[in-house]
Amino acid sequence: xxxxxxxxxxxxxxxxxxxxxxxxxxxxxxxxxxxxxxxxxxxxxxxxxxxxxxxxxxxxxxxxxxxxxxxxxxxxxxxxxxxxxxxxxxxxxxxxxxxxxxxxxxxxxxxxxxxxxxxxxxxxxxxxxxxxxxxxxxxxxxxxxxxxxxxxxxxxxxxxxxxxxxxxxxxxxxxxxxxxxxxxxxxxxxxxxxxxxxxxxxxxxxxxxxxxxxxxxxxxxxxxxxxxxxxxxxxxxxxxxxxxxxxxxxxxxxxxxxxxxxxxxxxxxxxxxxxxxxxxxxxxxxxxxxxxxxxxxxxxxxxxxxxxxxxxxxxxxxxxxxxxxxxxxxxxxxxxxxxxxxxxxxxxxxxxxxxxxxxxxxxxxxxxxxxxxxxxxxxxxxxxxxxxxxxxxxxxxxxxxxxxxxxxxxxxx
Amino acid sequence: xxxxxxxxxxxxxxxxxxxxxxxxxxxxxxxxxxxxxxxxxxxxxxxxxxxxxxxxxxxxxxxxxxxxxxxxxxxxxxxxxxxxxxxxxxxxxxxxxxxxxxxxxxxxxxxxxxxxxxxxxxxxxxxxxxxxxxxxxxxxxxxxxxxxxxxxxxxxxxxxxxxxxx
Numbered sequence: 001x002x003x004x005x006x007x008x009x010x011x012x013x014x015x016x017x018x019x020x021x022x023x024x025x026x027x028x029x030x031x032x033x034x035x036x037x038x039x040x041x042x043x044x045x046x047x048x049x050x051x052x053x054x055x056x057x058x059x060x061x062x063x064x065x066x067x068x069x070x071x072x073x074x075x076x077x078x079x080x081x082x083x084x085x086x087x088x089x090x091x092x093x094x095x096x097x098x099x100x101x102x103x104x105x106x107x108x109x110x111x112x113x114x115x116x117x118x119x120x121x122x123x124x125x126x127x128x129x130x131x132x133x134x135x136x137x138x139x140x141x142x143x144x145x146x147x148x149x150x151x152x153x154x155x156x157x158x159x160x161x162x163x164x165x166x167x168x169x170x171x172x173x174x175x176x177x178x179x180x181x182x183x184x185x186x187x188x189x190x191x192x193x194x195x196x197x198x199x200x201x202x203x204x205x206x207x208x209x210x211x212x213x214x215x216x217x218x219x220x221x222x223x224x225x226x227x228x229x230x231x232x233x234x235x236x237x238x239x240x241x242x243x244x245x246x247x248x249x250x251x252x253x254x255x256x257x258x259x260x261x262x263x264x265x266x267x268x269x270x271x272x273x274x275x276x277x278x279x280x281x282x283x284x285x286x287x288x289x290x291x292x293x294x295x296x297x298x299x300x301x302x303x304x305x306x307x308x309x310x311x312x313x314x315x316x317x318x319x320x321x322x323x324x325x326x327x328x329x330x331x332x333x334x335x336x337x338x339x340x341x342x343x344x345x346x347x348x349x350x351x352x353x354x355x356x357x358x359x360x361x362x363x364x365x366x367x368x369x370x371x372x373x374x375x376x377x378x379x380x381x382x383x384x385x386x387x388x389x390x391x392x393x394x395x396x397x398x399x400x401x402x403x404x405x406x407x408x409x410x411x412x413x
Numbered sequence: 414x415x416x417x418x419x420x421x422x423x424x425x426x427x428x429x430x431x432x433x434x435x436x437x438x439x440x441x442x443x444x445x446x447x448x449x450x451x452x453x454x455x456x457x458x459x460x461x462x463x464x465x466x467x468x469x470x471x472x473x474x475x476x477x478x479x480x481x482x483x484x485x486x487x488x489x490x491x492x493x494x495x496x497x498x499x500x501x502x503x504x505x506x507x508x509x510x511x512x513x514x515x516x517x518x519x520x521x522x523x524x525x526x527x528x529x530x531x532x533x534x535x536x537x538x539x540x541x542x543x544x545x546x547x548x549x550x551x552x553x554x555x556x557x558x559x560x561x562x563x564x565x566x567x568x569x570x571x572x573x574x575x576x577x578x579x
Contacts, residue, residue, distance in 0.1 A: 014567035017487035019477045019513075026453040028513065030475060030487055038571030120573040 040101070044120060045093030047071070047130050049368075054085065069128065076126040083108060084119050089361055091129065102279055103358060106351075166260020166272075170246070174259075177243070178250040185244065185292065186251045194299055201302020201325070204309045208322050209410075211313065218319030226316070230323045235269055237300055237328065241293045241335070242273040248289035252281045286352055290345040294335035301328030326407070339392040340400070354385075363389040417442060420521070427468055427494050428549065432541035437531070441538070444527035450514040461508045463501025465524040469493050472518025476510050485511065488560070499546065502528065 014035045021028045046052065053070045057079075067085045069078045080088060086107060090100040097116055105111050123129045141154040174182075184190045208215050219226040239261075246256040257274035278289045304325030311318035336346035343360060351359050363386035420442045424430045430438055447470070450456060457463065459479060473492045477485035488510055491497060501508055502525055532539040568574075 014563050014570055016564065016567050018480070019475060019485040019487050021483040021485070023483070026455055026513070028453070028475075030490075035567045035570035038567075039573060042572055044573070117573055124574070 040098040041096050043093055043096050044091040044100075044123075045130050046088065046091045046123070047073070047128055052128060054080075054088075069126075071126050071128050074127050076128075078122055078126050078128070080119075083115065086358070087116060087119055088123070089358055089365075091123075092361065098276065102276060105279065106355070107358075160263040164260060164262040166258055166262070168258045170259045171250075171256050174243075174246045174250050174256045178247050182244075182247040183251065185247060186288070194295065197302045197306075198298055201298075201305045201329075204302070204305035205325065205329070208305060208308055208325075214314050215308070215322050216319050217314040218316040219323070222316060226319060226323065230320060230327060233324060234327050234331070237296065239271040240300070241296045241331075242271045244296050245275050245289055245293040246273045248285075248292045249275055249278055252278065252285040252289070254278050254281055254285075283352060287349050290349045291336065294332055294345045297328045297332035297335065301325045301332060304328060334400075337396065339389060339396045341393045341397065356385075359385070359389060362386060366390075420445065423470060424468075427496070429468070429496055429542060429545045431545065433538045437535045437538035440534070441523075441527070441531055444530065445521040445523055448520045448522050450518045450520065452514055452516050452518075454514045456512040456514065456520070457498075457508045458511045459508055463498060463506075463508045465522045466496060466499040466502045467512075467520040467522055468496045470519040470521050473515040474518065475513050475515050477513070478510050486564075489556075490515065496549075 016033045016035075017030060018033055019028050019030050051071060051073050053072055055068050055070075057066045057068050065082045067080045067082070069080050069085075069088065070076070083104070087100060087104065090103055095103070101111055101116065104115075120129065141150055141157070144150040145154055185194075242259065246259060249256050254277040257277060259271075259273045261269070261271050263269055275289055278286050302325070304321045308318050308321035308325060311321055334340060334342065335344045336349075338346040338350040341360065341364075347360070356362070366383065366386045367390045417439070421435070421439055424438050424442055430441070433441065445468070448467070450472070456467070456474070469491055471493060473490060474497070475487055476489045476491065476497060477487050479485050489497075497512060498508070500506070502523075531542070
């Protein structure tokens with residue numbers, strides 16, 4: 001009788017033991033970092049769009065779609081399954097492997113842990129993945145780094161990018177914040193109170209709008225000071241946005257994995273919270289988590305507007321409050337409005353409802369091929385949705401810019 | 414403070430001194446200085462001048478090398494009976510790593526002058542000492558090779574880089 005061969009144990013993943021010093025004293029933590037931790041944060045980037053072609057291949061196997069991916073520079077070909085094509089489309093240098101895996105789960109309802117590394121090996125062999133910096137700005141800097149000024153800018157951005165103040169041990173803090181009052185935001189009373197405050201804010205906003213130039217007169221001669229102080233305070237409130245996302249996770253008994261501050265692309269200061277655990281909860285939980293963070297801006301904006309009404313007309317304080325209210329409300333709209341080419345809370349709710357996690361990428365790809373006169377003739381429901389997304393987003397961005405121009409003109413009149 | 418007998422009993426257990434006869438080991442014990450450290454205290458940092466080697470009597474230590482900002486790579490964690498700092502004793506170069514107490518600890522310090530005395534007064538004890546030292550060096554060299562391989566593997570796994578076909 002033939003003995004069954006024991007399958008070899010899975011290879012041990014490499015680990016680094018790192019000592020991380022505390023600020024201000026001799027204390028330290030020793031952390032074991034597995035290579036898998038870094039791998040899930042890796043942002044694979046495919047070669048530039050003009051270096052590859054992808055076509056669907058007619059298959060005799062009913063119901064199964066396959067695709068041929070060609071590297072037009074090296075003339076190497078790869079055969080991709082439909083899920084592999086989906087993953088390939090995510091590898092734009094912006095999405096981490098963790099985000100790609102999340103998109104995969106949303107699309108296919110399950111995840112195969114071997115599919116991503118196996119595909120990456122295939123793509124690397126066909127020279128279809130690049131190790132170039134992902135941002136176009138960084139690519140331009142890398143090309144010109146022989147110039148001392150460019151080199152200095154690149155070094156500065158790299159140093160800023162390395163600034164990451166974060167903690168992965170935040171669940172207890174968020175749970176405590178939830179117990180000590182955070183839960184009120186998710187009660188019926190909290191929702192009603194928020195709605196009433198929003199209505200009051202709207203009425204106050206209308207009143208301020210009628211005041212027009214008198215309201216912003218307080219910034220006269222101190223425009224730069226006003227602009228910087230409003231922006232700075234707004235930056236702080238971005239932390240509140242992320243904190244409320246975290247409280248929503250606690251509300252739905254999920255885990256907040258990380259909270260921190262970093263400079264996105266080296267120059268955009270950003271607070272962030274890891275809410276990926278909410279994907280294990282219901283769709284309602286995902287929607288509430290997305291909306292609750294944005295609602296912070298609605299409430300803060302309303303408070304600022306109400307306050308501005310009661311402050312002396314034409315004072316710096318009133319102009320500051322009115323401008324803060326406006327920037328908060330705009331942040332609320334931008335965060336929740338899905339049609340603006342930005343993947344924020346509202347966009348995530350939309351793609352979740354549609355079950356199309358890569359709506360923007362697919363729509364942009366389709367629009368691009370349309371402009372290059374290479375779009376397929378077929379125009380079905382999916383193409384209509386892409387056209388709707390791109391069209392409405394373009395109109396919305398133009399409308400947003402126009403609104404701000406009108407706002408400025410109104411303030412100056 | 415430990416008595417001479419306690420120190421002698423401890424030194425008998427230290428691999429570095431296992432083949433040294435009792436009279437010479439007693440003499441060596443007398444030339445060792447005891448140095449207490451509290452948890453978290455840094456004994457030396459990379460680049461500091463070094464004049465002595467240390468044997469861990471009690472507690473544990475982390476040996477690390479700065480990588481970036483507040484992050485350091487842990488090279489080794491050592492406990493009672495282990496020793497470190499011998500490189501500066503021989504090559505007179507600055508310390509090659511940072512050493513920090515991981516718990517309340519006591520060290521025994523052996524300086525260059527004490528080592529010179531042992532070498533001159535008892536060549537047989539010195540030979541036993543250096544022979545044991547070389548054996549530990551070999552082990553550490555092998556461990557360093559393993560660490561380099563582990564770090565390389567970590568980098569490849571973390572980036573998913575496929576070097577087979579490059």
